[in-house]
Amino acid sequence: MFEISQRRYLGNKNSILNFIENIIKNEIGHFNSLCDIFAGTGVVGSYFNEKNNKIITNDLLYHNYISLSAFLNQDSFNQEKILELINNFNNFSAKKENYFSINFGGKYFSEDNAKKIGFIREQIRKLFIEDKINLKEKFILLTSLNYSIDRIANTVGHYDAYIKKEMKNSKFELKMLNTDIEKNKKNKIYNKDANYLIKDIECDILYLDPPYNSRQYSDAYHVLENLTLWQKPEVFGVAKKFDRNKIKSEYCKVTAIKSFEDLIINAKCKYILLSYNNMGNNGNHRSNAKISDDDILRILNLRGTPKIFEQNYKEFNAGKEKRNDNKERIFFVKVTR
Secondary structure (H helix, E strand, O other): OEOOOOOOOOOOOHHHHHHHHHHHHHHOOOOOEEEEOOOOOOHHHHHOOOOOOEEEEEOOOHHHHHHHHHHHOOOOOOHHHHHHHHHHHHHOOOOOOOHHHHHHEOOOEOHHHHHHHHHHHHHHHHHHHOOOOOHHHHHHHHHHHHHHHHOOOOOOOOOOOOOOOOOOOOOOOOOOEOOOHHHOOOOEEEOOOHHHHOOOOOEEEEEEOOOOOOOOHHHHOHHHHHHHHOOOOOOEOOOOEOOOHHHOOHHHOOOHHHHHHHHHHHOOEEEEEEEOOOOOOOOOHHHOOOOOHHHHHHHHOOOOOOEEEEEEOOOOOOOOOOOOOOEEEEEEEEOOO
16 A cells, blocks of 8 residues: 655655654644645645544645545545556556657656556546546545656656656556545645635644745646646656646745745634745755745744744755755744734
8 A cells, every 4th residue: 555655755744743743742732623734745734634633735736636635535435446446557558659658758757657657547537537436536546646656757756857868667556545534534635825725724733834945846746747637738848847837836936935924924823833944055046945044033923932943854855965964943833913
């Protein structure tokens, strides 16, 4: 089975879940609801997902929304049916060219694997249209496909570019997801701009992990976004990206400070936890933090008195940059104003 944490993802928080938990235990104690509004793969929300808690997760990218829904929403599904479909997909050998193989074969994936990936995606679409699988089952199959191909992709961990070398025809295998709908009864999953969603939700704990720098996640994961949406758009450039203007984050632009302040002002919560690392100017210009510590503290101070917690960590940046003084910082605020 695939666990929710088994995806390579820039800035993932797998390594600091205990750090977050300790802050919550020491500063908050019991809580009934937590919102992870920049959820990515959803590991933070999943970590705190319990039967009596309400977990709200959100991400701007559709493929992440699908994954969050597959693992964390409460809808029912037929596991035997999914296992049978997964077995059939794993044993099928695709021969015909398709949208995916034409655009991504011989680049991010071998030609044979790209044909199979495109075939499976088209079959999932047909199964849903023909009402042979429900929405939850579609989400599970798509997530399994994304997790499976992520393991064999000819990349360093993201899809901003592919490795230009001879490819092995690696075997990829779909698997069932480890999901427990009994824990998911109260959960809500969204695919919205965080600054719009914040006005419509309430929670005890608001956990924030916004993009830190100029590197757009829609650039890093365009292949998975394209495959999940399956609208078959025209792609361009060496990296074969589609038009992503509608899914670019304001937190990666000069608008980051304004967006962050707007988010904090509109938050209806009891506590705020913000993850924001200390890269400063240690990386290249695309890696430099968009929001300074001074601005973070000024803005958080609008809602309460901030505390800062630090922990050393080894980041996943999927590149050649090496920084030895990395610290994961969590800014904590008990909302009093």
